Amino acid sequence: MVREAPNPTTQNQFYPFGERPMPQSKNGKPVNPAVVPLHDVAKLPDGAKFVVVGAGMHGMSTAYHLAKYLTESGKGKGSDVVLIDKAGPGAGATGLACGCVRNLYMTKPLHAILRESVKVWKSDPVNFGFQQVGYVSVGEANQESDYIALHKSQNDQGYPSDLYVGKDARNFLKSIWPDFNTEKADLVLHEKPSGYAGTHMAVWGLDQKCMQYGVRRCYGPEVIGYEMQNGRVTAVKTDQGDVKCDVVVIGAGAWTPKHWEWLGKGAKLDLKYKDGRIAKDHDMWTYWRLLEGEVYMPEGVDFRTAQDRDSPVLHVELMNTPVVAEDGREFPDKHFYMYARYAAERVGAPGIQGGTIPVKIGGKADVEPYGHLNDKYQADDWFADYYCATLSYLFGRFKGSRKLFKERRNGGIGAFTPDNVPVFDWVAPNAWMIADSNHGFKMIGVGELSARHLTGGALPDELKPFSIKRYTDGWTYGGGNSNCPWV
Numbered sequence: 001m002v003r004e005a006p007n008p009t010t011q012n013q014f015y016p017f018g019e020r021p022m023p024q025s026k027n028g029k030p031v032n033p034a035v036v037p038l039h040d041v042a043k044l045p046d047g048a049k050f051v052v053v054g055a056g057m058h059g060m061s062t063a064y065h066l067a068k069y070l071t072e073s074g075k076g077k078g079s080d081v082v083l084i085d086k087a088g089p090g091a092g093a094t095g096l097a098c099g100c101v102r103n104l105y106m107t108k109p110l111h112a113i114l115r116e117s118v119k120v121w122k123s124d125p126v127n128f129g130f131q132q133v134g135y136v137s138v139g140e141a142n143q144e145s146d147y148i149a150l151h152k153s154q155n156d157q158g159y160p161s162d163l164y165v166g167k168d169a170r171n172f173l174k175s176i177w178p179d180f181n182t183e184k185a186d187l188v189l190h191e192k193p194s195g196y197a198g199t200h201m202a203v204w205g206l207d208q209k210c211m212q213y214g215v216r217r218c219y220g221p222e223v224i225g226y227e228m229q230n231g232r233v234t235a236v237k238t239d240q241g242d243v244k245c246d247v248v249v250i251g252a253g254a255w256t257p258k259h260w261e262w263l264g265k266g267a268k269l270d271l272k273y274k275d276g277r278i279a280k281d282h283d284m285w286t287y288w289r290l291l292e293g294e295v296y297m298p299e300g301v302d303f304r305t306a307q308d309r310d311s312p313v314l315h316v317e318l319m320n321t322p323v324v325a326e327d328g329r330e331f332p333d334k335h336f337y338m339y340a341r342y343a344a345e346r347v348g349a350p351g352i353q354g355g356t357i358p359v360k361i362g363g364k365a366d367v368e369p370y371g372h373l374n375d376k377y378q379a380d381d382w383f384a385d386y387y388c389a390t391l392s393y394l395f396g397r398f399k400g401s402r403k404l405f406k407e408r409r410n411g412g413i414g415a416f417t418p419d420n421v422p423v424f425d426w427v428a429p430n431a432w433m434i435a436d437s438n439h440g441f442k443m444i445g446v447g448e449l450s451a452r453h454l455t456g457g458a459l460p461d462e463l464k465p466f467s468i469k470r471y472t473d474g475w476t477y478g479g480g481n482s483n484c485p486w487v
């Protein structure tokens with residue numbers, strides 16, 4: 001096992017390890033590449049019934065399910081679907097996500113989205129790299145009413161979870177991890193259907209399925225705008241020519257604000273809340289940057305449970321507890337918020353991957369170059385010390401783990417909606433947008449639900465709560481007892 005991590009801080013994550021050359025540049029900036037090799041790429045056609053923009057989680061899941069349902073129903077064929085990405089599968093957030101699949105949301109409608117998503121993850125766990133190890137979240141007493149509400153809603157929605165309070169919470173934690181520090185653990189929610197997926201594997205699996213169902217996968221052309229007539233999108237304009245379309249699906253991740261602008265939409269809006277409050281002139285999109293990292297397992301240590309099973313994903317938010325490193329150093333302006341999952345497939349050796357609360361950037365950000373290639377948006381210097389401090393506080397086995405932090409680039413940015421809750425909706429009469437507010441790698445089922453609707457079905461109940469009308473109709477989501485925007 002590698003004991004001392006290399007320090008390729010000037011490189012993108014894939015390059016030092018894959019010994020690949022730096023990616024191509026466009027307009028003087030390197031383009032974040034696909035995370036899987038490109039093969040059997042189609043020529044850009046003049047037109048198609050469905051044009052899907054973006055080969056991330058949502059674009060690929062939608063394209064695959066569209067092709068599947070068109071074929072199975074006899075309403076069409078896979079080649080009616082054209083999938084366009086300027087780089088290829090996983091070149092956005094999907095390729096670098098941590099891959100956690102959880103349902104820990106105060107926004108209750110998300111519970112049904114995750115139920116449907118786990119159905120898709122489980123439809124082919126091997127080719128999606130899905131590990132259904134469960135998800136254990138730990139909180140302090142101040143979150144008790146939230147945990148109770150969340151637990152009830154999850155179970156009502158057919159997403160089984162167990163809630164443990166007080167001594168039961170501590171006993172549960174000790175039963176799976178005897179070395180866990182339960183001092184501040186007043187609450188535990190154990191989501192059984194949750195887990196994680198290896199991001200590259202999921203990308204590969206989705207790309208394969210798109211190919212097998214006959215989707216015309218056009219990797220290379222960059223969308224540069226939309227041709228519109230009477231409010232409808234008549235063609236998707238690319239730097240390699242226009243593609244006429246009946247319907248366009250936009251799954252553009254962090255690039256969504258640009259596509260929004262091309263569709264003629266405004267950068268600001270007034271948000272109306274249920275209590276009558278109005279937030280005037282709010283940014284439609286706000287960028288945040290994520291803080292993540294990886295830690296090798298100490299020699300002779302594993303991340304298995306006392307039952308010798310793969311550990312569930314761990315999530316800890318202690319709103320009244322400071323983070324203190326093993327040498328006594330405090331992080332006074334930081335909250336105790338961490339998540340961790342076993343990630344050998346990502347670390348390249350036995351290890352874990354995790355992160356903390358993202359940092360707000362604002363209404364504007366340099367999306368290019370994306371991901372690990374962008375010097376401005378990597379995890380801050382304090383992150384490694386902070387993250388390892390949370391690990392060593394929580395687990396006896398991770399004492400002294402700071403030296404095992406993998407010093408390499410980590411992070412990425414996302415475009416969040418005004419209430420940090422996804423928008424899945426028609427944004428023009430024939431333009432369907434999937435804007436997941438940067439927490440939707442787990443939401444593989446949104447593409448399936450969307451495809452059901454786009455092939456003629458009624459709007460699924462699961463998608464209705466994510467209408468964009470909520471901002472103007474007075475049911476903008478809000479609140480949530482957490483220091484994190486994802487609630």
Ligand SMILES: Cc1cc2nc3c(=O)[nH]c(=O)nc-3n(C[C@H](O)[C@H](O)[C@H](O)COP(=O)(O)OP(=O)(O)OC[C@H]3O[C@@H](n4cnc5c(N)ncnc54)[C@H](O)[C@@H]3O)c2cc1C
Pocket residue numbers: 053054055056057058059084085086087088089090091092093094095096097098099100101221222223224251252253254255290291292410411412413414434435436437438439440441442443
């Ligand atoms: C560091 C990090 C960690 C994360 N961890 C998790 C996690 O553990 N669990 C979780 O559920 N979520 C996580 N997320 C969030 C999750 O990764 C994203 O919400 C999700 O992957 C977004 O998928 P997408 O399909 O919308 O966009 P993306 O994956 O960003 O895909 C968009 C694609 O559109 C293409 N594109 C954009 N504009 C154009 C154009 N003009 N022309 C052609 N192509 C274009 C891009 O090349 C890109 O490939 C994380 C995000 C980050 C950044």
